[in-house]
Amino acid sequence: MTSSNGEVKKRNAASHTPLLRKTSAGEAPFRQVSEVVQEANFFAWVEKLRDAYGSSILMTIVLVSHLCVRFIPVSVSIGYYLREFGGVKAPEVQAYKAVARTPYAMSPLFGFISDAFHFRGYHKAPYIAVSSVFAMAAYAIVGFTPVGGLSLAMVLVGFVTMNMQMEYCGLLVRAKYAEKLKTVPKYSTDLISFVQGGGTIATLLSQVIAAYIIQNHGTRYVFAMCVFPAALPLYPVAVNLLQEKPLPNSSCCGLAKKTLKHGKQYLYLCLFMGALAVLLMCLGLFPNSELRCILGLAASVSLAIGFYMLTPNMIAKVAIFFLSVCICSLSNSGAEYYFYTDTPEQYPEGPHFSAWFYLMVRSFVRSTCLFIGMWAFNKYLRNCKYKVAYLIGIGTTMCVRFARLLIFSRLNLELGLPDTTFCLILDALGAMFGELIMLPNQILMSHLCPKGLESTMFACMAGAFTMGGQVGTFLGAYLLKKLGVEPQGANGESSQFDNLWIAEMVSAIACVPPLFMMLMILPDKTPSERIILEDDTTQNGDDDEDEDEVAEDTEAPDTEARDEEGSGVRRRTRPVRHARRK
Numbered sequence: 252m253t254s255s256n257g258e259v260k261k262r263n264a265a266s267h268t269p270l271l272r273k274t275s276a277g278e279a280p281f282r283q284v285s286e287v288v289q290e291a292n293f294f295a296w297v298e299k300l301r302d303a304y305g306s307s308i309l310m311t312i313v314l315v316s317h318l319c320v321r322f323i324p325v326s327v328s329i330g331y332y333l334r335e336f337g338g339v340k341a342p343e344v345q346a347y348k349a350v351a352r353t354p355y356a357m358s359p360l361f362g363f364i365s366d367a368f369h370f371r372g373y374h375k376a377p378y379i380a381v382s383s384v385f386a387m388a389a390y391a392i393v394g395f396t397p398v399g400g401l402s403l404a405m406v407l408v409g410f411v412t413m414n415m416q417m418e419y420c421g422l423l424v425r426a427k428y429a430e431k432l433k434t435v436p437k438y439s440t441d442l443i444s445f446v447q448g449g450g451t452i453a454t455l456l457s458q459v460i461a462a463y464i465i466q467n468h469g470t471r472y473v474f475a476m477c478v479f480p481a482a483l484p485l486y487p488v489a490v491n492l493l494q495e496k497p498l499p500n501s502s503c504c505g506l507a508k509k510t511l512k513h514g515k516q517y518l519y520l521c522l523f524m525g526a527l528a529v530l531l532m533c534l535g536l537f538p539n540s541e542l543r544c545i546l547g548l549a550a551s552v553s554l555a556i557g558f559y560m561l562t563p564n565m566i567a568k569v570a571i572f573f574l575s576v577c578i579c580s581l582s583n584s585g586a587e588y589y590f591y592t593d594t595p596e597q598y599p600e601g602p603h604f605s606a607w608f609y610l611m612v613r614s615f616v617r618s619t620c621l622f623i624g625m626w627a628f629n630k631y632l633r634n635c636k637y638k639v640a641y642l643i644g645i646g647t648t649m650c651v652r653f654a655r656l657l658i659f660s661r662l663n664l665e666l667g668l669p670d671t672t673f674c675l676i677l678d679a680l681g682a683m684f685g686e687l688i689m690l691p692n693q694i695l696m697s698h699l700c701p702k703g704l705e706s707t708m709f710a711c712m713a714g715a716f717t718m719g720g721q722v723g724t725f726l727g728a729y730l731l732k733k734l735g736v737e738p739q740g741a742n743g744e745s746s747q748f749d750n751l752w753i754a755e756m757v758s759a760i761a762c763v764p765p766l767f768m769m770l771m772i773l774p775d776k777t778p779s780e781r782i783i784l785e786d787d788t789t790q791n792g793d794d795d796e797d798e799d800e801v802a803e804d805t806e807a808p809d810t811e812a813r814d815e816e817g818s819g820v821r822r823r824t825r826p827v828r829h830a831r832r833k
Contacts, residue, residue, distance in 0.1 A: 300445055303438050304431045311424055311492045312446055315379070315484045320421040321450035323477045324461040325351075325413050327610060330588045331470040335398045336406070340739040341585035342540060342728040348584070349724045350535035351410035353528055354418040355717035360525035361419055362426065362710025363518055372497030375423045376488040386416030386481045394475025411532075413477075420484045426709050427493055429697040436698070436781050440633045443693045444625050447686070455618035462610035516561040517707050523557050524714050531721050540729045547722040551578060554718060558711075565782065566699050566708070568772040570715040573692070576645070576765045577719025581758040582727035586751055589738035590659065591674075596742045600661060602670035616675050617682040624686025637691050637773045644687035645766055651681045652759035660752040692716070694778040730754050 301309060329348055333339045339347070354361075361378070370377035389412040393401070401409075428446070432439050461473045487493060527550045534543045551574060558567040589597075591604045632640050654677055657663040663673045700708040731737065734750040774782055 296441065297445070300438065300441055303435045304428070304442060305494075307492045307494050308428055308431055309445070311487045312428065313449060314487055314492075315420050315424045316446055317449040317453045319480050319483045320417045320424075321453040322457045322480050323413070323417065324454075324457045324473060325410065325417070325477075327458060328461060328465070328470055328473045329410060330585075331465050331606070332393075332398070332406070332474075334740055335470055336403065337399075338739065340737045341589055342732050342737060343585075344588070345582060345585035345724050345728040345731075346535045346540075346543070347407060349721045350407055350532050351414055352717060352721065353411055353532040353535075354415040356528035356531060356714055356721060357525050358418050358422050358710035358717070359521040359707065359714040360528075360710075362422055362707040363521035365423060365426075366707045367518070373495050375427070375493055376491070376495055379420050379423060379484050380488045382416040382419040383481060383484045386413050387478050389413050390474050390477045390481055394471050394473070394478065396471070398469070398471055409474075413474075413481075416481060416484075422710050422713065423493075425693075425697075425713075426700070429700045429709055432694075432697045433700070433781070436779060439694050439697065440629055440690070440778050443690055443697075444629055447690065447693070448622060448625055451618045451621045455614050458614040459611045462607045462614075465610070466606040517711070520557055520561045520711060521707060524554065524711065524718070527554055527718065528714070531718065534725065535721075540725070540732050543725050544722075544729045547725045548578075551719065551722050554715065558715070562711075565774060566712075569695060569699060569774075570712055572765070572768055572772045573712065574715045574719040575768055577716055578723045578726070579761040579765055580720070580723050581730060581754075581761050582720075582724045583731060583736075583751070583754050583758060584724075585728065586731050586736045586738060586748070586754070589740060589744075590748055590751060593738065593740065593744070597740060598738075598745050598748065600745055601748070602658075602674070604671075604674075608671065613675065613678050617678050620679040620683040621686050624683040625690065627683070628687055628690050632687065634777055634779065636775060636777055637695060638769055638775070640687050640691045641769050641773065642766065644684055644691075645762060645769070647684035648681065648688070649759055649762035651677055651684070652755060652762065654680075655755050656752050656759075659748070659755050691778060695774075695782075698782045727754070727758065730757060 297309070326348075329351055330344060333344055333347060365374050365378050368374075389409040393406060393409040428442060432442055460476070464470075464472050464476065530550055531547060534546055537543050555571045555574060558570045562570070591602050591609055592606070593601045593603070595601075595603055628640065632643075657666070657668070658670065658673055658677070663670065696709055696712040699712065731751075731754055734754055736747055736749075736751050736754060738744050738747040776782055
């Protein structure tokens with residue numbers, strides 16, 4: 252580790268050499284182009300990450316996280332596909348989107364399965380390969396079948412399968428770089444910025460392509476296009492970019508006993524979260540929105556109790572905070588989609604955004620401001636405590652939601668603010684300050700992963716985040732229904748948007764409780780500091796014990812028989828270690 256840091260310092264010092272240099276006779280006065288390129292800040296930054304974490308993990312992040320998970324525009328295409336399907340109201344659109352995101356809530360179960368069960372000694376590669384093959388089939392079926400040729404249930408199964416691949420691949424790659432990040436926490440913000448920055452560029456590019464296809468050909472062709480990027484994770488699996496070492500003497504498939512030994516409580520938590528995820532998926536298909544909200548809130552309280560009982564105190568606090576933030580972020584996305592995209596015949600007073608503007612222009616502005624948010628975080632907040640970043644991020648998000656009241660009540664036109672300009676300003680502010688929440692989220696979750704259970708713990712934290720978002724979506728859909736905001740793309744539906752501003756005001760006020768929870772729950776640490784969990788010492792002691800057992804098992808029989816006194820010492824020291832750990 253010291254040598255790699257020394258090499259980075261030497262390269263940084265060398266980066267200040269001038270473009271012109273003194274040369275001997277016959278030597279070119281200019282340095283080679285490759286030398287100049289190496290001096291660019293971006294390339295030096297990537298080189299620093301490569302030296303700290305390895306080129307294989309960076310390549311895996313690019314192929315899986317950037318070009319597959321973040322490039323495939325499933326989330327933005329679902330709304331357009333359901334609109335072309337016909338007869339789907341705004342609250343139902345939100346509920347179906349929540350159903351499609353069920354694999355994200357089931358990620359804890361996926362994570363524990365990958366940690367506990369191996370195929371031919373590998374814990375990650377087989378799951379990435381299998382989920383990718385199923386996803387390719389789902390994209391092909393939905394993409395090459397005319398809209399209406401499949402039942403709504405079959406379409407939702409296809410959406411769930413697509414999101415399952417993205418969550419499985421994204422989860423296992425996040426778990427891999429979480430392992431690396433814990434070894435070199437000094438560059439944690441840089442690695443997360445690399446992940447988020449590349450993902451933002453991929454998302455922008457995909458939404459530009461999706462906007463063109465939707466406007467000129469139809470939404471189903473977006474899914475047909477995604478067959479190729481869905482196959483990209485197969486390459487890291489084939490060449491083992493994940494750098495997985497197969498377990499010695501492993502059979503075709505088996506169980507990792509060490510994972511079960513140290514993580515029984517996480518197994519119970521994962522099974523419980525998987526059951527809750529299935530419950531929420533069924534609730535999304537249930538027509539009674541009031542019962543859906545009641546059971547969703549009950550599931551959230553049960554999950555909070557499960558974290559409190561089965562995980563260390565710090566993990567439980569952070570998970571409950573994530574869960575609460577997402578529940579309080581009441582979603583109006585279904586009604587908002589119709590508000591912005593209804594035609595003059597459907598909503599004469601509306602903004603009438605085209606698919607090109609709604610997807611491409613807004614995405615470009617958001618992506619640009621995401622980079623500004625990343626830069627601001629790394630420049631000014633990387634050494635600030637988590638509470639400061641969350642306070643700024645949540646506080647400004649609440650202010651942006653209050654500002655959106657103007658466009659939903661149409662007061663912006665009376666103030667002389669055009670819809671397009673005002674919407675882009677709000678998108679820019681929301682993306683820039685929202686990044687101050689996302690970056691600390693990723694770093695905090697990575698630091699809270701126990702050794703050997705990275706996939707499981709990362710999935711549990713992300714699952715709490717997703718499950719809270721699903722419940723927040725159910726609450727938002729219930730609020731829209733109670734306020735009579737149920738557009739569906741029909742002609743003359745202006746009255747459906749009369750109370751949309753009230754729903755947005757309630758959503759803005761709901762951001763207040765997480766601000767008070769943050770002060771009591773979040774650790775008093777900076778992103779570059781390692782968070783030590785209560786069971787870290789115990790787990791390390793157990794690891795030492797396992798190593799001792801392996802050493803004893805591999806000793807020759809004559810060695811044990813030769814030194815009875817030494818064996819007695821070894822037998823007496825092991826209870827001492829247990830007593831000290833207790």
